[in-house]
Amino acid sequence: MDELLAPAEALIGIRSTADRPGELHRALGLALDVVGPGFEIRRFESRGKPSVLVTHPDRPGQPRVILNGHLDVVPGTPEQFRARREGDRLYGRGAHDMKVAALVLATVFRTLAEELPYPIALQLVTDEEVGGFDGTGHQVGWGVRGDFVIVGEQSGLRVVTESKGLVRARVIASGQTAHAAYPWLGSNALLTLLAGIQRLMDRYPVPAEEAWTTTVNLARVETSNEADNQVPADAVARLDIRYPPEDRDLTGRSAGEIAAHLRSITGLAVVVDSVGTPHRADPDSPQVVALRAAARAVGGSGELLRKHGSADSRFYFPHGVGAVIFGPSGDGQHGADEYVEISSLQPYFDALSLFLHDLRDQPRAQPSVQPEKSKPT
CATH class of the missing domain: 3.30.70.360 (Alpha-Beta Plaits)
Structure with a gap:
């Protein structure tokens, strides 16, 4: 994951707050640069908030897994938008919540989207910190669905199946x-x-x-x-x-x-x-069980968590789509000393890769609620 540190520091330097639409576009462009060429990019925009759904042109159909990340951040001081490294920690606004994790998701997608025998998608949004209605909510309103969704919010390689x-x-x-x-x-x-x-x-x-x-x-x-x-x-x-x-x-x-x-x-x-809405995923579903096993295989605990903060997983819950939060380690989100642990990025990448490879041997999930084609709100 050393190759991600330079773009991670550059991404932290972008003041991608809700009141800076130009910076939201810049952050999204930088993340797409990490993804690279050769993929289909479906672009969305709602009330000035851009988002994308990235897929592989040779893997059509509903994604079995959507990797969801947000690139917007809460406001901070000018110093917080200058990334700095201290030992195993990368400090800066959005380091933990969740710019660096989003780049890991982008790298996982870039690496495996063609290799896997089934479709996956990368969903990047720029409005999670102000509610998510114009990003993930907007896309879901236009019918975007997956069999399973992994939101890369911070979790320390634990699996969050409930959020408020x-x-x-x-x-x-x-x-x-x-x-x-x-x-x-x-x-x-x-x-x-x-x-x-x-x-x-x-x-x-x-x-x-x-x-x-x-x-x-x-x-x-x-x-x-x-x-x-x-x-x-x-x-x-x-x-x-x-x-x-x-x-x-x-x-x-x-x-x-x-x-x-x-x-x-x-x-x-x-x-x-x-x-x-609150969000809850079945802890006994094959996807959750497999993700926990993958986390344990790379040295994480894989334990189940509840999350007090809301996340974009909640937009999938009413449609019967299983969604969890699963991210790297760090601390201080929204605080003055926010950081991500650099050493957790490779195990995070490995766990996601192992999970996606293991998924090929599992039957496709069936949503508990039939998806509805609805207009965005």
Whole structure:
């Protein structure tokens, strides 16, 4: 995997955040350069977010395996977009989440797409960090399917068969403006908002330690008020909610139903901007069993994990497509000291290769839900 370090450092140097569409295209182009020529590239774009599905022209049909990676990152300081190596660690924004893993997936595809007797695909997207609806979600909406999907998010060569769903919502409070010296003449929307948010946090308290439960992150509080001596008449809180499949108040609910649920708790107006379903794959499926065995064969534990963060695997779950998260080792994603362990890249490549070779002897998976041809949302 030494050949990947130079393009990995170059990719980390690209500020591929949601607000930089040109950089998203640059990151995608660099990854496709690693894939190389000779493949069919189906290009997609939704709301300025580009993505591709790469296949081999001599292997038509639905892919038995889709290798899914995202090339976008969360914002960071300028220093975080300058890759640096310290011992076995490659530091930089996106090193662990998940630019380097995406390049490994691209290399696996380049190496094996022609050699394997069945079709595989490489799916590269640029919007996972802002919800995934314009990348994987968009492609699935246009009918992209596979028998099995491996999302290369970080997992330390363990296999993630469950991940939480995601709700992005706004809680809105109204009040009445007044001079700050006479607050009794007005109604402070910020105070009303914070009281409603406190009721929500009482219902979903922050766990003292890791727990497989619903969590609510108060990401931002906003008001149009700009004067210190004025009572604010409006306020909005932005929420990021993660929930496991077991939460029946949220799982399987529409945006409207979830808004009504949150409104009943906060006592305030709620707008749900997006809903992502939880994800679960059958741990006893032949593909999961084979992937775990491949991970163990290269020195990994291959143990099963649950993932608190959402991933693009959730877009395949409603269509009965088995999807797991399986990636290299590292730490610090979204943090100041994000890194990937360089020594985990070769075992990661080897495990994926072994799995794909072993798959030729297995019968094709049948989806538990018949795939539907749907339009993208």
